[in-house]
Amino acid sequence: MNETTPGAAGDTPVQDPLQHSAAGRSDVAGSDAATQMLAASEDDDLRTSVAALSRLATGQMQLADVLTRIAEYAVAAIPGADGAGLTMIEAGRSDTIVASAPFVGQVDAIQYSIEEGPCITAAAEARTVRSGSLSDDPQWPHFGPRVGHLGVHSVLSIPLLTSDGVLGAMNVYAHRPGAFDTHAALIGELFAVPAAIAVQNAQVLAQTRRLAAQLQAALTSRSTIDQAMGIVMSRIGCGPDEAFDRLRQISQSENQKLHTVAQHIRDEAIRRARARHTEA
Structure with missing residues (x-):
């Protein structure tokens, strides 16, 4: 009967289960560390x-x-x-x-x-x-x-x-x-x-900024309309209600915004005043 000596040439090496377990734990520990x-x-x-x-x-x-x-x-x-x-x-x-x-x-x-x-x-x-x-x-x-x-x-x-x-x-x-x-x-x-x-x-x-811009635009528009109303009142000798109605009628007939009409009247009045000043 032939006996085989552990570790002899040609035999399959036998791993120590304790060493194998330790190596497995090491791999798991390394994997856990990488995950962490x-x-x-x-x-x-x-x-x-x-x-x-x-x-x-x-x-x-x-x-x-x-x-x-x-x-x-x-x-x-x-x-x-x-x-x-x-x-x-x-x-x-x-x-x-x-x-x-x-x-x-x-x-x-x-x-x-x-x-x-x-x-x-x-x-x-x-x-x-x-x-x-x-x-x-x-x-x-x-x-x-x-x-x-x-x-x-x-x-x-x-x-x-x-x-x-x-x-x-x-x-x-x-x-x-x-x-x-x-x-x-x-x-x-x-x-x-x-x-x-x-x-x-x-x-x-952003909403606050938009509201502030809209308010500023509204104030500027109102100021321009008030100035145009004053110009119309001085030209035809009417009150504020009639002056506003005149502006509104022009706005509707020319299909332009009221502010645009008012700005045109104001700018034209300024241009005429400067021209008279230059001529004088």
């Missing part, structure tokens, strides 16, 4: 982007510029993102749409032109939507194939929510399929909270 490092890096990106949001000088920027900057911060914060866009919905006004990259503008132009896509769904239903295979995603059967041809295969769209309701939506895109997992969606939702506040603040500031 990646998560820490992503958390740092989120913190950096949120901190940048808090430093936005909204008082010195136009609304579209603020929204564009927020979209850029979203790209930096959310793992796998190649570009992002923001759509702000405002009652009585056209939606404000910005993009961090040209391809995002192309993608968003498609969804708004056909009225189908992740941003529309996220804003209308106030929920986060995502896809890692847009070309054949049944959620958007017309939108998906079109953007798939552009090489965009993943999307994460998150509504911008405040106590006043849905302000709009943040759309994050990636070229590679399956770019946004549950963790990326969670980071996106965490970022969307301060982003919505920043958008709301920028919106309020």
